[in-house]
């Protein structure tokens with residue numbers, strides 16, 4: 001009895017709160033506080049990020065459906081120019097929208113600039129990378145999938161299993177800490193991300209999941225950093241798993257379905 005009435009009370013409070021939010025958004029409702037800022041006049045990074053990016057890249061860049069952006073290794077490798085270009089133009093064939101007005105988006109060049117500079121100011125740690133030789137953000141040298149599979153076994157198997165389907169517990173041992181549970185070779189998931197996105201992920205790792213960056217995947221007596229070519233090769237191996245997918249999304253205007261077997265899958269894009 002009591003419990004139920006508490007539940008109802010909570011719901012009622014929530015509903016009131018929700019409708020209050022709704023009301024303040026209604027046209028003509030008197031606003032309190034400072035003058036309302038027109039959307040294209042917002043210059044503050046935190047606001048721009050929260051309104052435009054957080055839904056996919058996580059609150060404060062912590063990652064979500066899309067890449068973790070508050071990763072200092074990622075920001076060091078990508079740099080301001082790439083951050084600005086991707087934010088402005090988006091990535092064709094993926095869920096990353098173009099934000100610049102010149103590319104059909106809603107943001108001014110000044111706002112794009114505030115985002116690119118703001119990500120670096122808020123989350124980069126340039127001092128940590130000052131003495132580090134960074135791999136290039138993009139690399140258009142073709143990758144060798146067969147070699148990529150070998151490097152994958154060396155660098156990634158402890159968490160993903162040698163075949164990418166997830167590390168399994170061997171001989172009654174417990175699964176390694178932080179190991180991935182799902183396959184990373186799922187056709188439809190791979191079809192949604194570009195090669196550059198796979199490259200960025202491998203280069204920069206995922207601090208939130210304890211995935212290292214390019215310098216420290218390979219540990220032990222043969223420890224070495226991944227080379228740019230290693231990464232290209234692994235991307236080629238991963239990308240090969242999306243190629244036989246029959247129902248991959250077709251880019252607008254890319255012609256007949258028969259083109260799909262030879263054309264690059266929609267999500268693929270050369271490193272820029």
Ligand code: HEC
Nearest residue numbers: 155156159178179180181182184202209210211212217234
């Ligand atoms: C420390 C463990 C660990 C290592 C080492 C590791 N990964 Fe992962 N990886 C993960 C986890 C955890 C996920 C998230 C999987 C999930 O959500 O089920 C992941 C996800 C991924 C994804 C899917 C995309 C995404 O963002 O979820 C890809 C692709 C991937 N890893 C590639 C690699 C490659 C290539 C290597 C080697 C260079 C590697 N990983 C090394 C733990 C690791």
Ligand code: HEC
Nearest residue numbers: 052053056066083086087091094095096193194196197200
């Ligand atoms: C609807 C979801 C969505 C929204 C909203 C979104 N992104 Fe993305 N973003 C993505 C996806 C998906 C990718 C990976 C694209 C690919 O496969 O290359 C991406 C990629 C990126 C990359 C490139 C990552 C790399 O590999 O180098 C940057 C930088 C980026 N987004 C910044 C932003 C910023 C800044 C905003 C807000 C202005 C934003 N994104 C909003 C989904 C989104």
